Amino acid sequence: MSVEDPIRLLPRNMAAQRRVGLVTTPVLPIAGNPASTRLESGVGNCFPGLECDLRNLERRFFPFLAVDIDMNENTISVASVDMAALRDAQAAGTITAATAKIYRQIDSTGTSAAPWRVVTMHGVFGPLGPQTIDIASLGGSSMGPSRLPVEAWTAVRLLAEDSPIQLTLRRGQTSLTLAGQRTRYVNDDGSLADFFRTGELTQSLCSPWTHDFRDCGCYYWASNHPDIAMPPRPVAPSTDTAWDSEVVWERSNRATDVAPDASTLATATEGSGLELRHYEINQRWQELNFVVEGRELLGSYAPLRPMGKPLPDKSALIEHLKYAAGIELAVMHEYLAAAYSLQAQSPGPQQLLDDVDAARWEIRRIAIGEMRHVRAVNDVLRVLSPDAYVPALRVATRIPGTTSGTPRPVVPDRATRAAVASFIDAEAPSTSVDGYYSGILATLELFGLTVEAQTIRTVMGEGADHWQAFKFIQHWLSRHDETEYLAPLPPAPSKLARAANLVLQAKYLALLGALFDGYQLGLPEGAPEVNAARAAMRGGTESLDAAAQAVADAGMLVQFDPLTDPRFAPVVGPPP
């Protein structure tokens, strides 16, 4: 509330001091979104990339200047000069009086209607090397030997931190030259530089509750306001799978008693009447539900994940962690067998080649993720028993089942439909491997080992990502017949295959040996061994990857024989 002629009271206690200025000082509007839309409070926390508009970093690429970069018009205009920082710099002697004078001229003569514009930039533009770029000339080809950045923002983006830049600015007939270093966007502690203003980095984000939503073609909206989502759970329990299908989030039919029609997903457009129109989004935005974990919510969120039951004591925790490392190795064995079995017959239809390629790379990515999990679990084990730590690299013989108490054997196989389905089961949230970890997590939390608990939480979170990825893989492969993408396996391996397999097994044993030594030494002492193991896995003709590919090419399933070395021998773990 404002009062035009308040009686002037002098604050004495803290409650009064909290109000100093409340009556006499007008509220200053702050540019951009509210201060609450800071990086750490953004929905982007769960959806990287949406926490700020990264293009806004370049607003402050040049010392003391804030610029507006218009990507459509291909212009860089000076929006403001940070005169306070300039004065400080001059007082500190870090800029000369002559340079300060140029800045002051820009500050005093530039207007929003007729701003100073950057016309040329001289600097080192990343891979393009030293250049003097005429901003107006950009927009041509960005490929080939004499390529230039496609537009002004990309050009600025290529400038390396702290590298020297020279700008020519023009306003009307007047030109000025400024030299400086490309600013550092983060401080030494990794937080954003002080020169960014509140709201500056979020100011150009679309506002979720306007019809910006309707027009966005990004398809990566905030995780709680996506384009598509599962409808709210039915009020009465239902076995109808329609409730679990993704539907248009902005559908105009907001009924909650019947499952929305998932088939409208493909055909819904604004003109179809199936989706809310622009004006309707503004009118009915309160009917657009929040989405958590892919499903719309009507009431409060209640986590579905059952809390794991803590294990009885520390020794049980250690045993479970050891076996968890073994499980990671075991599923990795299965995933690699599947990945190397994918072999589209070439030449073939493009869709087949693309799908098989995507599936193979995704499975490999997941397998690499499992290796990281082995490392993570070992790190936790080291913390739990620093003196008695022995690297856990013994492969598990069984994988926890989807229902408690029914583990399944480890069966490396080609990427058959059945195998992919079993991978989805293994990675499914709350059961199987994830369920196994939940007890470990609960125990770590009980012991107050927050860092280690976070490590395990990350492992579990990645498991959820793997689960989703395997569902995509299943979808891609379902478009084709198994015979189209699976390499045939001869009943008996050829001599060539057997020879290739011997090489593979030897390399795998060597790899495990290096990992064992590296883990045993710990970091930083064990870094050379861990790096050697990593290098041995990927790249080059001598790598494990090449050896595995040779086995696959020779018509044999890529699998790793049980080892007799007690450090790596298969292990039967504790009950889940």
Add this chain to the structure above:
Amino acid sequence: MTAVHTTGVGGSARRFRSALGEHVLIVPFSQVYDLPTRAAAEWDADPARAARTLAALEAPAAGEVALGEVPEPSPQSISLNVSSSCNLSCSYCYASRGNFAGRQPEPMNADTARAAVDRLLAGGDASAPFTIGFLGGEPFVNRRLVHAVVDYSSDLAATRGLDVRFSVTTNGTLLEPRDIELLRAHPFAVTVSVDGDQALHDRQRPKSRGGHASWAETVRRIKPLIDAPGRAKVAARATVTRAAIDPARLFRALLDIGFRDIGLSPLRKSPVGALEDADWPAYLEALIRLATEQIADARRGEPIRFTNLAVALKQLHRGAASPYPCGAGGGYFSVAADGTWYACHRAIGDAEYALGSNAGLSERKRREFLRERHVHSQTDCTTCWARYLCSGGCHQEKSARSAASCDFIRGWLDFCLRAYAELGPAAMPRAIPQVHP
């Protein structure tokens, strides 16, 4: 000394004068301003302008909660009625020595206590401190449970990274060295019930068996803790009865024992000894006399030992303003031996105050309880300028509220406002170091 100005509903400002000049307390959110001569003249000349100024100040500032709200915070504090008996038999005891007139016949068992702690720690704000108090009866009658609960809660606090603190109100006579160790080892607020000098104390707090000599026992057993408190903070709390309205005498006797924080509670509701209407002016005068001495000490840089004054100054300094006099039914509950959660430790066995159990709170009943006790619901409080500082006073003593007892509170707050203005905000850290925010 003062002139009452009321503006808007219920009177939103109180002008008062100190040695420095004129000031004004803006009732909502307890804001204290200086009113320079010119401002005071403007105020008098143009009441409409004053009203507009006040209206602008009545809105909550950042971080403040609207005073009309009925908040339902998660409990952060509980007291456990660990014992249902006491080795003393003070005539004014609200708990009838812990059995609450037969409504709490048995002491609490460990399962009940643990369940209450579990419930508290599961539901509250993990980033804020939790407090677990021990009451009775005399809590150390059930020593084993006190120790067990402290161990249990401390372990939980350590594993979950919680800030769990403890409090106990004790007569001190049963304290053993192992108890002292327990109190020193943990963040304990220890309140010792001791009514001043030996003669007075022994008369008011006789032993239930074996004569009157409880004072010597209390002093002997509490002294080691006073001298070496460890992590504990030890305070004395004395009950003032109409038989001995002499705050200064009580205060000095307790200071002599060695207590550094001393609080006085006038007995308001009791079959015998409660202060009556005629007593309040004398009590106020005596209290102000004691407080004036303390203010003089504070001017010399000494901390204020009289906690009633220290707490009042702290509240005025911060601008504490609440529609409730205490946390009863809000952030605080008292768990009876049978596991029932009562809004207040003085109401054990009173169905009106029973708002839940270790299994959970009845939110409907709790909301009703809080709504009824909001100071805006107290017809005789809504127009009082002290309503957000006194908040209607103890729910249990509501029936004893009278014009005289309310005048006492207003008189005391008037004194404290003046004292606060004269001491000044800068003096607060030294004057009231023992009253932690």
